[in-house]
Amino acid sequence: MTTKIVLTALGIIFCILFFGYLFYQYKNYTDAPKLDIYYPQNNLLLEQDILDVTGKTDIDSEVFINNQKIILNPDGSFATSIKLKEGINSLKITTINKLLKKTEMIRTVIYRPSKVNMEKPEESTGSTESTPPEGTPPSIKEILQ
Structure with a gap:
């Protein structure tokens, strides 16, 4: 009787593992x-x-x-x-x-x-425009220009 219970339990475990594996493969195959x-x-x-x-x-x-x-x-x-x-x-x-x-x-x-690659040497125009200090991160406006 004990052998019959052990074989039945092993059969159930094998079936669960087998169908679990099939489900896993099906899920992987049908997923995006x-x-x-x-x-x-x-x-x-x-x-x-x-x-x-x-x-x-x-x-x-x-x-x-x-x-x-x-x-x-x-x-x-x-x-x-x-x-x-x-x-x-x-x-x-x-x-x-x-x-x-x-x-x-x-x-x-x-x-x-x-x-550096884009700038052309320019003549001094006497402009008083200020430039940000070196290392200042660019603004969104500068990035999109």
């Missing part, structure tokens, strides 16, 4: 794909016009950045370079799995060219 963006962070301020975007998604998914398909590495990671326009740039990063479920993230990047 995971999307991790390693770089850039949101609201990043850059002085160069090329941005490297890196991240990772599920292996069987496709990744698009602003509707352009990105090639995935075998482990699901991706990396690409994006040319930025001056000012605010919005990156829509989308991943779509085989069941057409999608995950989407938006990252905003501000490209402001370095003033």
